[in-house]
Amino acid sequence: MSFFVSDKDAFQRVDKYLKKIMPTAPENLIYKLLRTKDVRVNNKKVNCDYQLQEGDTVFIYVTEAQAEEFFVPYTFKEIAPTFKLIYEDENIIAVHKPSGLLVHPSILEKDVTLTNMILTYLQSKGEFNEKERGYIPSPVSRIDQETDGIVVFAKKQNVHQILANAFIGENMVKRVYHTVVYGKLNQCEGTINKSLLKERGKVVVSDEGREATTFYRVLHETLDKSLLEVHLLTGRQHQIRVHMQSIGHPIVGDTKYGKKENLPLALNAYSLTFTHLSSPLDNLNGKTLIADNSRQLRKILGE
Numbered sequence: 001m002s003f004f005v006s007d008k009d010a011f012q013r014v015d016k017y018l019k020k021i022m023p024t025a026p027e028n029l030i031y032k033l034l035r036t037k038d039v040r041v042n043n044k045k046v047n048c049d050y051q052l053q054e055g056d057t058v059f060i061y062v063t064e065a066q067a068e069e070f071f072v073p074y075t076f077k078e079i080a081p082t083f084k085l086i087y088e089d090e091n092i093i094a095v096h097k098p099s100g101l102l103v104h105p106s107i108l109e110k111d112v113t114l115t116n117m118i119l120t121y122l123q124s125k126g127e128f129n130e131k132e133r134g135y136i137p138s139p140v141s142r143i144d145q146e147t148d149g150i151v152v153f154a155k156k157q158n159v160h161q162i163l164a165n166a167f168i169g170e171n172m173v174k175r176v177y178h179t180v181v182y183g184k185l186n187q188c189e190g191t192i193n194k195s196l197l198k199e200r201g202k203v204v205v206s207d208e209g210r211e212a213t214t215f216y217r218v219l220h221e222t223l224d225k226s227l228l229e230v231h232l233l234t235g236r237q238h239q240i241r242v243h244m245q246s247i248g249h250p251i252v253g254d255t256k257y258g259k260k261e262n263l264p265l266a267l268n269a270y271s272l273t274f275t276h277l278s279s280p281l282d283n284l285n286g287k288t289l290i291a292d293n294s295r296q297l298r299k300i301l302g303e
Helices: 015-022 026-035 064-070 114-124 155-168 239-246 293-303
Strands: 002-004 040-041 055-059 086-089 092-097 150-155 171-180 189-193 196-199 202-205 214-221 225-232 267-274 288-290
Touching: 015 026, 015 040, 015 055, 064 114, 064 150, 064 267, 086 225, 086 288, 092 114, 150 155, 150 288, 171 189, 171 239, 196 239, 214 239, 214 288, 225 293
Parallel strands: 150 267
Antiparallel strands: 002 055, 040 055, 086 092, 092 150, 171 225, 171 267, 189 214, 196 202, 214 225, 267 288
16 A cells, blocks of 8 residues: 655654554554565655655555555544634644534544534645545644633644644743633732642642643732633643632632532633744744633623
């Protein structure tokens, strides 16, 4: 079997590529194929760490039974998009995800997801074909189902790698959230440094957890609530929700870490600003992408 390497799949290791186009194959089989020269690139033997280039042709020698078992076509459910497009170019697509929509499938919901909506949208533009094996456009930034706001998808494998490293690096992506919390804070701004640990399905403050730092600034106050701008200096799961609860100011509508109430979660992934990104993403440096939900938050605030 032969596969042409497009710009979407370039700049990744050949063993990683094989795992994607042979999703049901055991890992030991993939490395055996590489070891026994049954995988060739441009008719030449390559090591597992060979980095694919655009225009390469990958040849894989397998039996008919193996081909039928391991080269499983990718399928997805077409779902009409409900997101708002924020920014798009040949490398990324950034959208405003509404509250209540999953980014990825869960046990309870497998079809109505942001990922399926993005693939439906890209397929309608001729930029995605589910019959082609290889890289599937995937989210690099993720937010909870209850959170609304900005989510970025990469269209190419090397773009995904660059952005994934940027999100875990320092001073490469500035993430700003807006949220409404209960109570008035004692100071107009502050920093929360508390390590977080996941246990029994929840995230808790624990010295045994991973370091987490959150900066907040008060934008507006009412008698019993505060509208905050929050900067994530680290990106731990449920970081803002747990940190605000830990200082006695849980987020409005947070039934997991705050009050049991029938209100939407007042948390908006407001903006992303990129800096120090390498080519081909250097055009994004200095650019701020915004998913504004201030009207809903001010309504929750009681203004």
